[in-house]
Amino acid sequence: MPSAPNYKPGEKIATCKGYGMAVAKLGRYNERVVAMDVDTKNFTCSEIFKNEHPNRFIECYSAEQNMVSVATGCAARERNIVFASGLATFFTRAYDQLRMAAISDSNINLCGSHCGLSDGEDGPAHMGLEDMAIFRAIPTATIFYPSDAVSTEKAVELAANTKGVCYIRTARPETAIIYNSNEDFHVGQAKVVCQSKEDQVTVIGAGMTLHEALAAAEQLKKERIYIRVIDPFTIKPLDAKTIIDHVRATRGRVITVEDHYYEGGLGEAVCSAIVNEPGFTFQRLAVTHIPRSGKMCDLLKIHGIDLNLFALPRPLHPNQMK
Amino acid sequence: MSYHKPDEKTLQALKDIANKLRIHSIKETSASNSGHPTSCCSAAELMSVLFFHTMRYKAQDPRNPSNDRFILSKGHAAPILYAAWAEAGFIKESELLNLRKIDSDLEGHPTPKLAFVDVATGSLGQGLGAACGMAYTGKYFDKASYRVYCMLGDGECSEGSVWEAMAFASYYKLDNLVAILDVNRLGQSEAAPLQHNMNAYKERCAAFGFNTYVVDGHDVEELCKALWHAEQTKGKPTAIVAKTFKGKGLKGIEDQDNWHGKPMPKDRAEELINDLLSQIQSPNKPLHPQLPNENVALADLTPIHLLTAPEYKIGDKISTRKAYGVALKKMGDASPRVVAMDGDTKNSTFSDIFKKAHPDRFIECFIAEQNMVSVAIGCATRDRTVSFASTFAAFFARAYDHIRMAAISQSNVNLVGSHCGVSIGEDGPSQMALEDLAMFRAIPTCTVFYPSDGVSTERAVELAANTKGICFIRTSRPDTAVIYDAGEKFEVGKAKVVRQSDTDQVTVIGAGVTLHEALAAHDELAKEGLNIRVIDPFTIKPLDASTIVASARATEGRVITVEDHYKEGGLGEAVLSAVGEEPGIVVHRLAVSRVPQSGKPQELLDMFGISAKSIVAAVRHTFAN
Numbered sequence: 001m002p003s004a005p006n007y008k009p010g011e012k013i014a015t016c017k018g019y020g021m022a023v024a025k026l027g028r029y030n031e032r033v034v035a036m037d038v039d040t041k042n043f044t045c046s047e048i049f050k051n052e053h054p055n056r057f058i059e060c061y062s063a064e065q066n067m068v069s070v071a072t073g074c075a076a077r078e079r080n081i082v083f084a085s086g087l088a089t090f091f092t093r094a095y096d097q098l099r100m101a102a103i104s105d106s107n108i109n110l111c112g113s114h115c116g117l118s119d120g121e122d123g124p125a126h127m128g129l130e131d132m133a134i135f136r137a138i139p140t141a142t143i144f145y146p147s148d149a150v151s152t153e154k155a156v157e158l159a160a161n162t163k164g165v166c167y168i169r170t171a172r173p174e175t176a177i178i179y180n181s182n183e184d185f186h187v188g189q190a191k192v193v194c195q196s197k198e199d200q201v202t203v204i205g206a207g208m209t210l211h212e213a214l215a216a217a218e219q220l221k222k223e224r225i226y227i228r229v230i231d232p233f234t235i236k237p238l239d240a241k242t243i244i245d246h247v248r249a250t251r252g253r254v255i256t257v258e259d260h261y262y263e264g265g266l267g268e269a270v271c272s273a274i275v276n277e278p279g280f281t282f283q284r285l286a287v288t289h290i291p292r293s294g295k296m297c298d299l300l301k302i303h304g305i306d307l308n309l310f311a312l313p314r315p316l317h318p319n320q321m322k
Numbered sequence: 323m324s325y326h327k328p329d330e331k332t333l334q335a336l337k338d339i340a341n342k343l344r345i346h347s348i349k350e351t352s353a354s355n356s357g358h359p360t361s362c363c364s365a366a367e368l369m370s371v372l373f374f375h376t377m378r379y380k381a382q383d384p385r386n387p388s389n390d391r392f393i394l395s396k397g398h399a400a401p402i403l404y405a406a407w408a409e410a411g412f413i414k415e416s417e418l419l420n421l422r423k424i425d426s427d428l429e430g431h432p433t434p435k436l437a438f439v440d441v442a443t444g445s446l447g448q449g450l451g452a453a454c455g456m457a458y459t460g461k462y463f464d465k466a467s468y469r470v471y472c473m474l475g476d477g478e479c480s481e482g483s484v485w486e487a488m489a490f491a492s493y494y495k496l497d498n499l500v501a502i503l504d505v506n507r508l509g510q511s512e513a514a515p516l517q518h519n520m521n522a523y524k525e526r527c528a529a530f531g532f533n534t535y536v537v538d539g540h541d542v543e544e545l546c547k548a549l550w551h552a553e554q555t556k557g558k559p560t561a562i563v564a565k566t567f568k569g570k571g572l573k574g575i576e577d578q579d580n581w582h583g584k585p586m587p588k589d590r591a592e593e594l595i596n597d598l599l600s601q602i603q604s605p606n607k608p609l610h611p612q613l614p615n616e617n618v619a620l621a622d623l624t625p626i627h628l629l630t631a632p633e634y635k636i637g638d639k640i641s642t643r644k645a646y647g648v649a650l651k652k653m654g655d656a657s658p659r660v661v662a663m664d665g666d667t668k669n670s671t672f673s674d675i676f677k678k679a680h681p682d683r684f685i686e687c688f689i690a691e692q693n694m695v696s697v698a699i700g701c702a703t704r705d706r707t708v709s710f711a712s713t714f715a716a717f718f719a720r721a722y723d724h725i726r727m728a729a730i731s732q733s734n735v736n737l738v739g740s741h742c743g744v745s746i747g748e749d750g751p752s753q754m755a756l757e758d759l760a761m762f763r764a765i766p767t768c769t770v771f772y773p774s775d776g777v778s779t780e781r782a783v784e785l786a787a788n789t790k791g792i793c794f795i796r797t798s799r800p801d802t803a804v805i806y807d808a809g810e811k812f813e814v815g816k817a818k819v820v821r822q823s824d825t826d827q828v829t830v831i832g833a834g835v836t837l838h839e840a841l842a843a844h845d846e847l848a849k850e851g852l853n854i855r856v857i858d859p860f861t862i863k864p865l866d867a868s869t870i871v872a873s874a875r876a877t878e879g880r881v882i883t884v885e886d887h888y889k890e891g892g893l894g895e896a897v898l899s900a901v902g903e904e905p906g907i908v909v910h911r912l913a914v915s916r917v918p919q920s921g922k923p924q925e926l927l928d929m930f931g932i933s934a935k936s937i938v939a940a941v942r943h944t945f946a947n
Binding site: 037039040041042043047059061062063064065066089090092093095096098099100102103121122123124125126129130133134136137138139140236261262263264265267268269271272275276278279281282283284288289290292293294295298299302 | 354356357423429430435444446480481510514691719723729752756757764766767891892899901911
């Protein structure tokens, strides 16, 4: 990218829009960048790229398997830098093609929007709740889960230059910009977004749940309870060192919270990283069962991954943790 | 038999219902401030004729096995489906205004929380395959006269799985199946590729073996006639390709771009509704659906048990994939409800053993895994059958969206994946399943069986048949020794401790091929006086956490997991999740760390660090610490 992201802290932009703006910007300065979508360009915001570079956008219509194959074909012999997007959950349709893309040593970049509960009223058919699990199980994959538009732009830039299958998980709702435009991002490098000397527990969230964790930090501050909040930025590879160092500093207490099922996602990734550290107490919050249609804020509450960590029946109050 | 045109009163009543359905759709989506009213409006006459003229069903008992079945494959038109059932008297009209609310079963896309929904839709392209399963069941298993109707969108027809289903339907001569294509020209973000090129649709459907009619999708009389002809057609399924307009009946919105998924603006809704109301001539003339022709018996839900115990002796050598074939055949002996399908791998998965014994209950689905899973789901609806679908475990990745939707559909389908892991050897990574445990663990309703010998495989099949939700059984290619007595009892979520002593230093957990590697490691280490405890989890999900934790505590907190799978999402991470909140337990995980290659099975196990040699080294390493 020839210039830094153009957002101001506090501005509200959905990460899916951040993706669209970023890919369009990348395409402005590099003719090899092409994009494609599965008749969801108005949701994924890839239409921003299409509007600016119409002859480098391929509408693949409602055929996810073929889109991934076409992406792999376009990227072969390094003819193009490819960004293929759709709703996060519909990459499950193309999982065999993704599996084979790794065996093919492909460098395709994928973006799945409307991850987790964020599609709310449409219901479970549209909710991506297992995408981190399936991408983590792809050996050559890098998984970006940016939490604001600045880091989304950086993710797009990094993905374009990172070998292997890159997956960027974006969300539908608008969220605040939390990083300065000149913040440096790297694959496998987490960010500590909130800390103090009195932190009693480390909370790791991403996307929507990072913002929930920040809001929880604000709320708990009023009760003189302080929490450290980490944004992993990439789920794979995960910045184990930063996480371990900070969890040690918060008396070994860590909570992960994700807009995803329990299996295979952020929680299991963190667990894998820290399991053999002595003296760590670890709690995971995730979606436990198939959700239903409803407003996103209601769904986050029902599944226990909303702001109110404090009010949960589970013994998660930092003072109650052993 | 000749066609009798419905009388004018009936035709007018059908037109009126169509407009009522439009009005309901507008009101519903306005109340929820989200949804797809224009996608509903193009289908109004289709729904009216299907629900109030053509289909035979008991409106107060939607799930009755005698009823004609309807699948709304274009699931985003849910509001009009709900409206149809309201007009039929099954839903209270006032409930319609609770569309998409957190406490209403009228969700954004249909799920089987509702009695009139057999399979959840919303991920496009999956309804027709399920309809094929239902139609196949009706024609060949139930041998009943119920018919199956599936409505698809035109944008949806870009999905390859639609064409897998079309090929299947004509190959199996499913003349009790009707596919209705609502060709309203406009997709989600732009026009569908074929727009209103009706001839292209006609040629494609005909090329796939369908008896095809192109009709004016808003002309109720044409629809009545085409659907009547469909019923008379023998030996071929029918496709009704309906030319429609998105937003039909909505002035200024009909056939316009950019209205997909948008409720009517508040300041226009009332006017649009009044306009539709003014076209209704007999608002109070009810039309009642015809009742089904016969009474199909409810399914017998008695648990199905093997008639005889497994016939293996400890030490016999048999691959778990072959043991599956034997087990499936035995289950087929035990109950006529057991049916099986495969994706042209039956000689490798051994489902051909079932086929030889019960040929009329085996469905060859050819190389079309998505459709095979959909067909299995369709066959299992309304409990008509207990279905087992098999292929190489790696190829269930091809059908993962279908598996995901099967869970949302509350399906009880059983899926069996063979040739897992690097242990398949020379065929190489494209045929090796190394991420399937991750895939299936992330499905909320799934039970994951990973039996390690012939006896436990047979019991896994028996348990799967009687366990609700999706069941996945992971089988292996190589021959392995039988390690359990034929009388051994197995339960979901219960691990087996297969080696233990009073001086065990480490707990080693393996499964399938790696369980046998662990046993070999055990014997090797025992020679030097080093004892290890070996656990066979039997089910990876649910995992027997208490046995594992107890064993870990008895071995000073030392656990090694070893799996023929990638590091992420499999046995190792499942064990971590189980013990992660217990203090003092250290877990060392052995798994495949990168894309493998072709080679001899044992060479690959060594190369990727999951063989007996690797386990011995890992035990020595943790013991040294």
